[in-house]
Amino acid sequence: MRQFDVATLPRLVFAGGAIARLAPICAERRWSRVLLIVGRSAIGDPEFRSGLERSFGEAGVTIVARRYDLFPEGGHPDASPTLGDLWQAGRGEIPEASSAVVDAIVDSVRTAVDAVVAIGGGSALDTGKAVSAMLATDGSVEEYLEGVGTRTPPGAKVPFVAVPTTAGTGSEATKNAVLSRVGDGGYKKSLRHDAYVPDVAIVDPQLTLSCPRALTAASGLDAITQLIESYVSRDASPFTDTLALDGLAAAGRAFRRCVERGDADLEAREQMAYAAYLSGICLANAGVGTVHGLAGAAGAVVPVPHGAFCGLLLPGATAVGIERLRRQRDSLGALAKYAAAGVALTGGPAARPTGSLEERLEALVRVLTDFAALSSLAPLRSYGLAEDGLAEIARAGGNKANPYEFTVEEREELLRGVF
Ligand SMILES: [Fe+2]
Structure with missing residues (x-):
C-alpha cells in the first residue's frame, strides 16, 4: 500500500443549528476574548448578528473586535459587473481575500485575543485563518506567501474557529489561506502551514440555505x-x-x-x-x-x-x-x-x-x-x-x-x- 501521512484535522461539529454551539465551545476552551470576522453574506439576516452577539455574551465570551464590513472596505475595489450581479444579494461582498485586509485587521487589534472566529464564505474563512496566524507572527502576511515572500511561515498562531456559510472551498479543513492582489504585480497565493488547519470547524448546513x-x-x-x-x-x-x-x-x-x-x-x-x-x-x-x-x-x-x-x-x-x-x-x-x-x-x-x-x-x-x-x-x-x-x-x-x-x-x- 502507498505510504501517506495526514495533516491535522479540526475538531468538527457537523449539524443543522450547530452555530448555537460556537460560543459555548469557545467558553469550554477558555477562549474568553475573541476576534470575530463575519462575511457580508452571513449577516443577510439581521437577527443572525444580534443572536450571535447574544450567545457570546451568555457564554461569558467577550468579542474584543468585530469585522462585519470586511470586503466592501478592504477587498478588491474593481469588481466586475458580473461579480456585482453575483454578490448583489449579499449587498456587495467582494469574494476574494486579500493581504491588505489581513494586515489591516492585524494592525487594528490592540488587545490580547484568545481566538479568531470567522463566519462566512471561503474569503472570510481565509481572511480569519491568515489573521489568526499573523496575530502571532511579525511582519506583513505578504512576506510569508508562497511564491511571493521570502520568509517561511513559522506556524505560530492564535487558535482559529471556522464557520462556513457556503459549501465550497473547504477552507474549514485546509491548512492554507489563499490571498490575492489583482492587477500589476498581482498574485493569488497561499499562506500555508500544517498548524494553520482550523482548531474547530463548525459546519452548520442551515447557514448555507440563504446562499444565492x-x-x-x-x-x-x-x-x-x-x-x-x-x-x-x-x-x-x-x-x-x-x-x-x-x-x-x-x-x-x-x-x-x-x-x-x-x-x-x-x-x-x-x-x-x-x-x-x-x-x-x-x-x-x-x-x-x-x-x-x-x-x-x-x-x-x-x-x-x-x-x-x-x-x-x-x-x-x-x-x-x-x-x-x-x-x-x-x-x-x-x-x-x-x-x-x-x-x-x-x-x-x-x-x-x-x-x-x-x-x-x-x-x-x-x-x-x-x-x-x-x-x-x-x-x-x-x-x-x-x-x-x-x-x-x-x-x-x-x-x-x-x-x-x-x-x-x-x-x-x-x-x-x-x-
Ligand atoms: Fe478551490
Whole structure:
C-alpha cells in the first residue's frame, strides 16, 4: 500500500443549528476574548448578528473586535459587473481575500485575543485563518506567501474557529489561506502551514440555505473540482481516495438540488456541506491539479470568482486530460480513477460501475458539462480579461499534481475554450 501521512484535522461539529454551539465551545476552551470576522453574506439576516452577539455574551465570551464590513472596505475595489450581479444579494461582498485586509485587521487589534472566529464564505474563512496566524507572527502576511515572500511561515498562531456559510472551498479543513492582489504585480497565493488547519470547524448546513443561486453553484463547483483533482492527483492516498469518492457521491446527489431548489432542500444542503468539508481534507492531503493551477494564475489578473473559474475549466480540462492520457502508456490507473469519479458523481456509492471504461469516462465529462451549464457561468472575457492575457495565465499556472502534464499551449487552449 502507498505510504501517506495526514495533516491535522479540526475538531468538527457537523449539524443543522450547530452555530448555537460556537460560543459555548469557545467558553469550554477558555477562549474568553475573541476576534470575530463575519462575511457580508452571513449577516443577510439581521437577527443572525444580534443572536450571535447574544450567545457570546451568555457564554461569558467577550468579542474584543468585530469585522462585519470586511470586503466592501478592504477587498478588491474593481469588481466586475458580473461579480456585482453575483454578490448583489449579499449587498456587495467582494469574494476574494486579500493581504491588505489581513494586515489591516492585524494592525487594528490592540488587545490580547484568545481566538479568531470567522463566519462566512471561503474569503472570510481565509481572511480569519491568515489573521489568526499573523496575530502571532511579525511582519506583513505578504512576506510569508508562497511564491511571493521570502520568509517561511513559522506556524505560530492564535487558535482559529471556522464557520462556513457556503459549501465550497473547504477552507474549514485546509491548512492554507489563499490571498490575492489583482492587477500589476498581482498574485493569488497561499499562506500555508500544517498548524494553520482550523482548531474547530463548525459546519452548520442551515447557514448555507440563504446562499444565492450563483454563489451556491460556484461554491459547489469548487468543491467538486477539489474532489476530482485530489482524487486523481499523483499525491492521492487510500485515505484521501475514500473521502474523495464519498464526497463526489454526496455532491452528485445534491449539487443540482442545491442550485435549483435554493432554501427549500436542507437535505441537499447538508450533502453539499459534507462534500465541501471532505474536499478540504482531500486538497490539504492530496493536492489539486491543473484547474487550480490556472485558477491561481487567473486570480492574480482578474477578479474572477474562484469557484466560477473552476466550474468553467473543469469539463474541458477533464475531457482533454482523459483524451491525452489515453494516448500515453501506463495511464490506465489514472483513467480508471476518472471513471470511478464518474460513477461516484453520477450514481452515488451504491451505483455499480457498469458499462465500459469508455462509457464511464463519457459519463463523467457529461455530468461536469451539465453542472457547468446549470450554473449559467459567464465566460472568462466577462471579467474584463483581454484575450492576449490568456497566454500569460497559461504560462504562470502550473499543473500541480495533475495526472496529465498539460503543456503551456494546451493550457492556453483550455482557457481559450471558455473565453
Ligand atoms: Fe478551490
